[in-house]
Amino acid sequence: MTNVLEVLARWGGVSRRGNLLRDGVSRSDLEYALESGAVIRPSRGIYALADADPVLVRCASTDSLLTCVSAAKAHGLWVVREPQEIHIQRSDGRFSSGRAVVHRQSWVPPSPRSHVASQADVLLHALRCLPELEALVMVESAIQQGFSREFLLERLPGHRNATARRVIDAVGAGADSLIEVLAREHLRRAGLQVRTQVEVEGVGWMDLLIEDFLDLETDGRTHNEPVQRAKDYRRDRSAQLRGYEVLRYTYSDVVDRPEAMVAEVKRAVARRRSLGLAAPA
Known part of the structure; x- marks a missing residue:
């Protein structure tokens, strides 16, 4: 069972059954972990640690990635307000499990095994989705951490991204909060x-x-x-x-x-x- 818990932890606490089997978890160990209560099965083919983040479980169950303001804290970014709706990334734009803001486009793939979009995608989604000041605090905190301002600007061309570029232009230096x-x-x-x-x-x-x-x-x-x-x-x-x-x-x-x-x-x-x-x- 220890092996099951360790592998699930590497997947952020939740994973599909096929991924766990490919990582060396045996079917018998998986069933034993379920029976003991250390692991739960929130939906068909999905296994999670008993204390796994329910939002990440939801993402794994729907083949989605957490993004935009919903993923800000996962990347250590400032957040003005907690979102009322979950922001997720799906290339097909569909999401059948409750209310969600769906982002389709991706510029940089996430880290392996992650249920959270890459920091680049999180910032670009925020710039095209959130009110200006809420996007600004996320972007400014990322740039203070060393993220490239030029990277963002290069991926936001054209008139439709003028507001996003204005937010980036407003980024300052040295703010503590x-x-x-x-x-x-x-x-x-x-x-x-x-x-x-x-x-x-x-x-x-x-x-x-x-x-x-x-x-x-x-x-x-x-x-x-x-x-x-x-x-x-x-x-x-x-x-x-x-x-x-x-x-x-x-x-x-x-x-x-x-x-x-x-x-x-x-x-x-x-x-x-x-x-x-x-x-x-």
């Missing part, structure tokens, strides 16, 4: 000058520097911890003593209420300019 990317883009689209990851002596790294005087910080979960919160208070005081305005926003502020964030930043910028205060040196 998806909320930093979203905040940057919302503010730039509002006509504000934004610089990212600016180092200021005596303060440290600012997430976003707006119009050269407003330090905007985007706070993830770690900022709720007492030690981190105390550090944040100290750096904010340092920034303010050097003449910077400071505003902090949470994940919910940036993702769920971006219009309110932009309006507050614009008010802070307008107030500063009305006072005639110069940007800090």
Whole structure:
């Protein structure tokens, strides 16, 4: 039975019977694993570990690959929202098991034994499927990992891919989180000058520097911890003593209420300019 579990693990926890037999699993071992409960048979010809990811089981059962936003986390990419529907890749475009968004085209084959599309296909599908900002955070996180921007651009020619190319052109450098990317883009689209990851002596790294005087910080979960919160208070005081305005926003502020964030930043910028205060040196 150990052999069955090891082979299934190499297949991501789920596989067709024929694949397991070709990998050396005997029919008797497979039946014994079923009887013991260590392995389940969710559909005809499909075998899975008892704790296998049900989404991957569904893909294996339908000869599909997980892709687009549904496969983002499998490739270590940022995701703004969990999808309500599963995104799968099938060359024939058919999917008979529940609701799904089906992507047909493939540019790069997946890794052997994988039930997840290649990172290239995942990104290209996202660029042609998702809202611009949701695609942007996925692509920017991939490019930060070393994925080629040029590779994506070369595969998105023509007028129909103009929006996808615009997303790629918006990719920046140095963002620490998806909320930093979203905040940057919302503010730039509002006509504000934004610089990212600016180092200021005596303060440290600012997430976003707006119009050269407003330090905007985007706070993830770690900022709720007492030690981190105390550090944040100290750096904010340092920034303010050097003449910077400071505003902090949470994940919910940036993702769920971006219009309110932009309006507050614009008010802070307008107030500063009305006072005639110069940007800090």
